[in-house]
Amino acid sequence: MDVRHPTHPDQIPTFDTSALRGHYLVEELFEPGAIHTVYSHQDRVVLGGAVPQPGSPLELETEPPLRSEYFCERRELGVLSLGQGAVTVDGSTYELAHRDCLYVGRGARSVSFDSSEGGRFYLVSTPAHTSYPTSVARHADTVPARLGDPATANVRELRKYVHPDGIRSCELVMGVTELAEGSIWNTMPCHTHDRRTECYLYFDLPPEHRVIHLLGQPHETRNMIVRNEQAVISPSWSVHSGAGTHRYGFVWAMAGENQAFTDMDHVAIDELR
Numbered sequence: 612m613d614v615r616h617p618t619h620p621d622q623i624p625t626f627d628t629s630a631l632r633g634h635y636l637v638e639e640l641f642e643p644g645a646i647h648t649v650y651s652h653q654d655r656v657v658l659g660g661a662v663p664q665p666g667s668p669l670e671l672e673t674e675p676p677l678r679s680e681y682f683c684e685r686r687e688l689g690v691l692s693l694g695q696g697a698v699t700v701d702g703s704t705y706e707l708a709h710r711d712c713l714y715v716g717r718g719a720r721s722v723s724f725d726s727s728e729g730g731r732f733y734l735v736s737t738p739a740h741t742s743y744p745t746s747v748a749r750h751a752d753t754v755p756a757r758l759g760d761p762a763t764a765n766v767r768e769l770r771k772y773v774h775p776d777g778i779r780s781c782e783l784v785m786g787v788t789e790l791a792e793g794s795i796w797n798t799m800p801c802h803t804h805d806r807r808t809e810c811y812l813y814f815d816l817p818p819e820h821r822v823i824h825l826l827g828q829p830h831e832t833r834n835m836i837v838r839n840e841q842a843v844i845s846p847s848w849s850v851h852s853g854a855g856t857h858r859y860g861f862v863w864a865m866a867g868e869n870q871a872f873t874d875m876d877h878v879a880i881d882e883l884r
C-alpha cells in the first residue's frame with residue numbers, strides 16, 4: 612500500500628513535473644494477478660486496482676496502514692468493473708459487466724475478485740461510521756444525465772451510482788462519465804468543492820492517446836499528461852478537469868464533509884490562470 616500525504620496549495624508552484632505526478636497521479640493500479648492500493652491522507656481515500664487472472668481469484672486483504680483486522684472493518688468500498696467479472700462479498704457473488712458498480716458496506720469481512728475474461732476492478736474506499744447494505748448499480752439500468760454541447764467538445768453522459776438518491780453510503784459519492792465520439796473536455800467550466808476530495812480514473816482511452824488533466828487552484832493551475840487507467844487525486848482546493856486527445860470515460864469518486872453533488876464553487880473560464 613502506497614501512502615500519500617496531503618499537500619498545501621502553496622506547494623503547487625514549487626513542484627516540478629515528477630513531484631506533481633508523485634503527489635497527485637496514480638500511475639500503476641492495474642497489474643495482472645495483483646491488487647494495488649494507495650492510501651491518500653486527502654480525506655483518507657484509498658484507491659485500488661484488482662486484476663484477477665483466470666482461475667485465480669484475488670482476496671482484498673487489509674494492509675498495515677489501516678491497522679484493522681480486515682479491509683472493510685471501518686471502511687466502505689466502491690467497486691467499478693472495467694470489463695466482465697465477479698465480486699464475492701461474504702459468500703454472495705455479484706456478476707458485473709463493464710462499468711457496473713458494486714457498493715460494499717462497512718463490516719464485510721471477505722471481498723474477492725474473479726474474472727475468466729480479463730476483467731479488472733477499480734476500487735475506492737472511504738472511512739465509514741455505519742454499515743449500509745451492499746448493493747449493485749448497473750450501467751444498463753441507470754438513466755444518464757446528458758451534458759455538454761458539440762460546440763464545446765464536451766458532449767457526455769454522467770451516471771451517478773453511489774449518492775444520496777441512489778446507493779446509500781457514509782461518505783462515498785461515485786459514478787461514471789463517458790464522452791461522446793468527438794468530445795474531449797470534461798468538467799469545463801470547472802469547479803472546486805472545498806468540502807470534498809475528488810478522484811478521477813480515466814478509462815477507455817486508446818493506449819497511444821492521453822488526457823491533459825488540469826489541477827491546482829483556479830488562479831494557479833498545472834497540468835499532468837495522463838494515460839489510460841491512471842487516477843488523479845484532487846484535493847478540495849483543486850480544480851479537476853481535462854481534455855483528451857481522443858474520447859474517453861472516467862470514474863469520479865468523492866469523499867469528505869458532505870455528499871451534495873451540486874455543492875460546487877464554479878470557476879469561470881476567464882478566471883483560470
Ligand SMILES: O=C[C@H](O)[C@@H](O)CC(=O)C(=O)O
Pocket residue numbers: 767769787788797798799804809851863872875
Ligand atoms: O463534482 C463532480 C465531478 O467533478 C464530476 O462528476 C464531473 C463530471 O463527471 C463531469 O463534468 O462530467
Ligand SMILES: [Zn+2]
Pocket residue numbers: 802803804809851
Ligand atoms: Zn468535482
